[in-house]
Amino acid sequence: METENKTQAAMAMEMPDGDLSEQIKLVSKDSHVRAENTELMMSYQRGDVTLEQYKLLLCSLHHIYEALEEELERNSSHVGVAPIYFPLELARRELVEADLEHFYGPYWREKMVVPKATERYSHRLRQIGRDNPELLLAHAYTRYLGDLSGGQILGRITQKSLGLKNGEGTAFFTFPAVSSPNLFKQLYRSRMNSVELTEKQRMCMLEEAVRAFELNIQVFDELQDMVYRTQRLINTLQIPGALITTTTPLFRVGVGLCLALATVCMGIYAF
Numbered sequence: 174m175e176t177e178n179k180t181q182a183a184m185a186m187e188m189p190d191g192d193l194s195e196q197i198k199l200v201s202k203d204s205h206v207r208a209e210n211t212e213l214m215m216s217y218q219r220g221d222v223t224l225e226q227y228k229l230l231l232c233s234l235h236h237i238y239e240a241l242e243e244e245l246e247r248n249s250s251h252v253g254v255a256p257i258y259f260p261l262e263l264a265r266r267e268l269v270e271a272d273l274e275h276f277y278g279p280y281w282r283e284k285m286v287v288p289k290a291t292e293r294y295s296h297r298l299r300q301i302g303r304d305n306p307e308l309l310l311a312h313a314y315t316r317y318l319g320d321l322s323g324g325q326i327l328g329r330i331t332q333k334s335l336g337l338k339n340g341e342g343t344a345f346f347t348f349p350a351v352s353s354p355n356l357f358k359q360l361y362r363s364r365m366n367s368v369e370l371t372e373k374q375r376m377c378m379l380e381e382a383v384r385a386f387e388l389n390i391q392v393f394d395e396l397q398d399m400v401y402r403t404q405r406l407i408n409t410l411q412i413p414g415a416l417i418t419t420t421t422p423l424f425r426v427g428v429g430l431c432l433a434l435a436t437v438c439m440g441i442y443a444f
């Protein structure tokens with residue numbers, strides 16, 4: 174991946190129009206297509222996203238935005254962060270929390286399921302927040318401009334697929350302080366273009382944008398894998414789906430162990 178990123182980043186660096194917003198869009202074009210084509214995003218585009226997929230996605234989004242927004246805030250006066258710091262307009266964390274509470278109840282924190290890929294993503298955000306804060310721009314761009322673009326379509330699909338009325342459980346997709354997503358994206362791009370970067374920093378920024386997409390793709394793939402595994406467990410053990418999807422992971426492990434034990438006991442008895 175590293176070599177491929179470098180080639181794409183080098184190509185973008187040679188663009189006659191040297192605006193960062195144009196270069197970053199070009200360099201991440203293929204990754205955007207790959208992100209759109211993940212199983213999870215394909216379920217969205219087919220309009221058949223399930224509650225389980227959406228709840229798992231919310232857990233990961235919370236973990237990611239918690240790290241991103243804490244690091245942006247901690248570095249908000251950094252020269253590479255200040256121009257693109259729009260907490261009032263863009264912050265997602267509290268909105269995701271409202272959605273998590275809607276689906277999991279007041280003790281949602283104890284019920285969160287966070288895959289390894291999500292941990293890796295937040296670890297990367299913490300790492301650059303500490304060592305190279307200017308690279309936070311690449312991640313803020315990937316997530317926030319994505320949420321303001323395709324994310325708006327995904328919000329409508331979520332409502333329709335899951336039959337959610339009056340915005341219940343879909344606060345994440347809303348931007349109450351942004352009256353026009355298109356105008357806001359224009360402003361955001363002009364702020365991105367105002368950040369002064371050395372050639373080396375610019376190259377690292379373009380590579381980081383591709384990495385940001387890659388980290389998102391890995392999260393989506395692992396979430397989908399978890400959905401498949403849960404489905405297989407339901408089918409194998411023939412237990413009601415609701416028992417799996419509405420309970421805590423610990424409870425589910427307990428149920429699994431009891432059923433496994435019961436199967437072994439029955440086998441011994443039969444023998």
Ligand code: HEM
Binds near residue numbers: 215316323386389
């Ligand atoms: C079903 C999935 C998706 C659909 C249908 C979709 C669709 C779109 C559309 C229509 C645009 C506007 C393009 C334009 O204005 O030129 C866009 C832009 C964007 N999307 Fe997506 N998208 C999806 C998934 C994603 C994902 C998973 C990410 C990142 C994690 C993402 C990040 C972005 C970004 C950063 C932009 C802004 C590009 C720019 O103007 O520089 N998208 N998307």
